[in-house]
Amino acid sequence: xxxxxxxxxxLELAGAENDTxxxxxxxxxxxxxxxxxxxxxxxxxxxxxxxHREVYALLYSDKKDAPPLLPSDxxxxxxxxxxxxxxxxxxxxKWMPFTNPARKDGAIFHHWRRAAEEGKDYPFxxxxxxxxxxxxxxxxxxxxxxxxxxTKAETDHLFDLCKRFDLRFVVIHDRYDHxxxxxRSVEDLKERYYNICGKLAKVRAATGSxxxxxxxxxxHEKRRKEQLERLFNRTPExxxxxxxxxxxxxxxxxxxxxxxxxxxxxxxxxxxxxxTTEMRRAERKATKKKLPQKRETEKPAVxxxxxxxxxxxxxxxxxxxxxxxxxxxSVGQKKIKAIEQILTEQGVDLNxxxxxxxxxxxxxxxxxxxxxxxxxxxHANCEYEQQMLQHRYEALLKASGxxxxxxxxxxxxxxxxxxVEEIKTEAKEQIIDVVGAPLTPNSRKRRESASSSSSIKKxxxx
Amino acid sequence: xxxxxxxxxxxxxxxxxxxxxxVRAGYAGEDCPKADFPTVIGVTLDREDGSAPxxxxxxxxxxxxxxxYIDTNxxxxxxxxxxxxxxxxxxxxTSLMFExxxxxAFFLCKTAVLSSFANGRSTGLVLDSGATHTTAxxxxxxxxxxxxxxxxxxxxxFMSMQCRELFQDLSVEIVPPxxxxxxxxxxxxxxxxxxxxxxxxxxxxxxxxxMCNTVIQDFQASVLQVSDSPYxxxxxxxxPTVHYELPNGYNCDFGAERLKIPEGLFDPSxxxxxxxxxxxxxxxxxxxxxxxxxxxxxxxxxxSVIVTGGNTLIQGFTDRLNRELSQKTPPSMRLKLIANNTTxxxxxxxxxxxxxxxxxxxxxxxxxSKQEYEEGGKxxxxxxxx
Numbered sequence: 001x002x003x004x005x006x007x008x009x010x011l012e013l014a015g016a017e018n019d020t021x022x023x024x025x026x027x028x029x030x031x032x033x034x035x036x037x038x039x040x041x042x043x044x045x046x047x048x049x050x051x052h053r054e055v056y057a058l059l060y061s062d063k064k065d066a067p068p069l070l071p072s073d074x075x076x077x078x079x080x081x082x083x084x085x086x087x088x089x090x091x092x093x094k095w096m097p098f099t100n101p102a103r104k105d106g107a108i109f110h111h112w113r114r115a116a117e118e119g120k121d122y123p124f125x126x127x128x129x130x131x132x133x134x135x136x137x138x139x140x141x142x143x144x145x146x147x148x149x150x151t152k153a154e155t156d157h158l159f160d161l162c163k164r165f166d167l168r169f170v171v172i173h174d175r176y177d178h179x180x181x182x183x184r185s186v187e188d189l190k191e192r193y194y195n196i197c198g199k200l201a202k203v204r205a206a207t208g209s210x211x212x213x214x215x216x217x218x219x220h221e222k223r224r225k226e227q228l229e230r231l232f233n234r235t236p237e238x239x240x241x242x243x244x245x246x247x248x249x250x251x252x253x254x255x256x257x258x259x260x261x262x263x264x265x266x267x268x269x270x271x272x273x274x275x276t277t278e279m280r281r282a283e284r285k286a287t288k289k290k291l292p293q294k295r296e297t298e299k300p301a302v303x304x305x306x307x308x309x310x311x312x313x314x315x316x317x318x319x320x321x322x323x324x325x326x327x328x329x330s331v332g333q334k335k336i337k338a339i340e341q342i343l344t345e346q347g348v349d350l351n352x353x354x355x356x357x358x359x360x361x362x363x364x365x366x367x368x369x370x371x372x373x374x375x376x377x378x379h380a381n382c383e384y385e386q387q388m389l390q391h392r393y394e395a396l397l398k399a400s401g402x403x404x405x406x407x408x409x410x411x412x413x414x415x416x417x418x419x420v421e422e423i424k425t426e427a428k429e430q431i432i433d434v435v436g437a438p439l440t441p442n443s444r445k446r447r448e449s450a451s452s453s454s455s456i457k458k459x460x461x462x
Numbered sequence: 463x464x465x466x467x468x469x470x471x472x473x474x475x476x477x478x479x480x481x482x483x484x485v486r487a488g489y490a491g492e493d494c495p496k497a498d499f500p501t502v503i504g505v506t507l508d509r510e511d512g513s514a515p516x517x518x519x520x521x522x523x524x525x526x527x528x529x530x531y532i533d534t535n536x537x538x539x540x541x542x543x544x545x546x547x548x549x550x551x552x553x554x555x556t557s558l559m560f561e562x563x564x565x566x567a568f569f570l571c572k573t574a575v576l577s578s579f580a581n582g583r584s585t586g587l588v589l590d591s592g593a594t595h596t597t598a599x600x601x602x603x604x605x606x607x608x609x610x611x612x613x614x615x616x617x618x619x620f621m622s623m624q625c626r627e628l629f630q631d632l633s634v635e636i637v638p639p640x641x642x643x644x645x646x647x648x649x650x651x652x653x654x655x656x657x658x659x660x661x662x663x664x665x666x667x668x669x670x671x672x673m674c675n676t677v678i679q680d681f682q683a684s685v686l687q688v689s690d691s692p693y694x695x696x697x698x699x700x701x702p703t704v705h706y707e708l709p710n711g712y713n714c715d716f717g718a719e720r721l722k723i724p725e726g727l728f729d730p731s732x733x734x735x736x737x738x739x740x741x742x743x744x745x746x747x748x749x750x751x752x753x754x755x756x757x758x759x760x761x762x763x764x765x766s767v768i769v770t771g772g773n774t775l776i777q778g779f780t781d782r783l784n785r786e787l788s789q790k791t792p793p794s795m796r797l798k799l800i801a802n803n804t805t806x807x808x809x810x811x812x813x814x815x816x817x818x819x820x821x822x823x824x825x826x827x828x829x830x831s832k833q834e835y836e837e838g839g840k841x842x843x844x845x846x847x848x
Binding site: 105122124168225228 | 472473607756758793795831
């Protein structure tokens with residue numbers, strides 16, 4: 001550690017200490033202690049209490065260096081907390097008698113307390129809180145609180161228990177005298193109690209003010225508890241069954257959504273196909289006749305999912321027309337392949353000369369090709385599904401003819417085929433709606449790629 | 463102990479917990495009882511022994527020639543004609559307390575409530591498996607629901623009986639230590655060789671039985687174990703064996719038997735000596751008791767099942783109980799088993815609860831003082847004590 005003296009030495013500053021000469025006898029023996037003490041005391045800065053020596057040494061390593069102008073407050077952190085024993089004088093304890101104001105009999109107990117606290121109140125008496133249970137007189141009972149199901153004795157017993165147990169109705173119900181009085185449920189007790197409270201509140205309230213009354217709905221409570229009981233007593237099989245049914249429901253819902261989506265897609269395709277053809281025809285006819293102009297306006301929104309939308313980029317400056325001929329990147333590989341295939345089969349050049357007319361026509365052609373491709377696919381899908389259902393139906397028919405089928409089930413939603421009614425009722429407990437099930441994603445794709453060429457080939461044969 | 467700090471106030475109260483196997487007694491405010499001795503008295507007739515018996519717990523000696531001995535007072539020394547019996551089964555009676563002993567104040571509390579207080583809860587299901595019976599007692603808000611208590615006699619004494627039968631089957635004689643003068647080490651499983659003490663006094667049958675019982679109880683405590691799953695012969699055969707030596711030198715390894723015997727606690731259909739299947743296993747006891755309670759408090763009860771009692775200290779008891787309960791409760795129910803691990807806390811949890819209760823500042827108003835008793839009679843005890 002470089003001390004200030006070393007630094008000064010290195011930098012050859014003036015003001016080097018005069019005692020850096022060889023160690024003399026005086027230093028070692030230190031015979032005149034008093035003088036040396038005085039000289040050193042003025043320069044040491046006392047390290048704060050609690051701060052360790054090394055920490056202090058890090059901060060103020062050299063006696064010559066001044067500490068910071070505003071020393072930080074070390075009273076908070078660096079103080080080692082010691083037990084403060086014997087700070088005050090000893091307070092003697094005394095075994096003294098006391099009465100508890102919460103007691104009614106004034107019994108005297110003894111306990112240890114500080115002598116100084118003699119005569120003060122018992123501090124725990126304030127914890128003596130009780131619930132306010134209304135008390136009614138004979139007259140009030142006869143006038144207002146009379147009830148056919150409850151005798152006075154029973155009502156008194158109930159209120160006595162309420163007072164004893166601070167309105168803990170579960171305990172009250174447990175300690176209720178069921179032999180002497182009738183068997184009451186917790187709801188009965190509560191109902192009677194709250195009824196009486198309400199009536200008393202109304203009767204005793206000053207005229208004009210409407211007191212707030214707590215209405216207890218015993219019927220609701222009973223039903224709630226019954227339901228809880230049933231829930232509690234479910235066997236694990238029932239729980240499992242419920243889980244299973246919930247899962248099945250979810251499956252059905254997802255399949256339904258899928259089907260709807262497919263149907264929608266199909267619809268879009270079909271309308272797209274219709275409109276494009278319509279529009280084409282309309283265009284051509286429009287050049288000859290001007291009637292079908294109306295048709296165009298009737299079908300304003302051409303669905304853009306059908307076919308390919310070629311981006312219409314409006315660029316400033318010079319561009320190449322062949323840019324417009326480029327296929328957008330959103331078109332899938334298979335579609336591109338299908339387009340190429342057809343074009344080559346028909347003997348059309350894959351990349352024709354991009355004149356204005358050719359570009360437009362070419363784009364339209366490709367768009368139509370994609371549309372055709374999609375339509376063919378959808379068609380093949382529907383055919384396949386129909387085949388599947390047909391086979392299944394036949395199989396079920398055979399099976400139901402022989403014996404009760406348990407394995408296969410078809411829930412043919414929306415199709416009321418003859419003879420399926422019995423199967424339908426059986427199938428309620430089993431897996432419903434497996435229309436989409438056999439078509440796993442992989443198999444579907446494989447089928448599509450396999451049939452893409454075949455479907456396109458079908459186009460050739462008119 | 464300064465009063466206001468944690469709500470404690472020391473009045474100098476005594477706490478007594480009289481069980482069927484042991485009596486626990488001590489000062490309130492302490493964490494374990496000062497005196498813990500078996501609940502048996504030795505009575506000798508027509509003898510003046512001159513020994514100074516201790517004045518504890520009502521066993522005050524009569525000077526009329528009948529001397530009483532309790533365990534802290536040389537019960538285990540063989541004497542002639544000393545009969546062994548259990549003191550009053552119905553515990554302390556109020557009149558005895560006030561009139562005979564002239565105590566200033568008195569309070570009775572149910573052990574289940576105290577056990578739950580000792581575990582820091584005011585609501586819970588206390589499963590107490592002691593010597594004579596296993597009970598499940600629901601406690602709600604500091605009050606016992608008396609109509610939902612379920613009792614089963616399958617407990618520590620039942621285990622002892624089964625162990626006794628096991629030894630009979632193995633044709634091993636139980637010899638209490640007081641008879642044995644010396645013994646020789648023998649090989650495992652071979653009959654013991656020991657020498658009887660000479661000049662033994664003529665002891666009564668009851669005392670001899672009592673001493674044999676202590677031997678069996680020692681065996682029961684150290685060897686028996688409850689298996690994790692319902693008893694299975696193959697699994698039991700693979701469990702490690704425990705070596706045990708009787709006081710007379712007979713030593714043996716116990717394997718499957720140590721699992722089979724406590725199985726009777728949980729599944730009484732297997733146990734020998736039980737007529738019919740009317741007994742409930744421990745798991746059934748708990749679920750029946752909770753089933754009898756109001757549905758609203760059931761989650762609270764299942765959320766703190768407090769296990770107390772000396773019999774529950776058998777190895778593996780709590781794990782098995784946990785498993786059984788989690789099988790029987792619906793899956794949505796949160797089940798929590800509270801079982802203190804230390805021996806002291808489980809055996810003495812009722813006493814500890816009493817110690818806590820009696821040292822609370824807010825409890826001091828609940829005592830039944832002599833004055834109240836004189837005014838109200840015994841009924842005031844029924845009213846004031848929960």
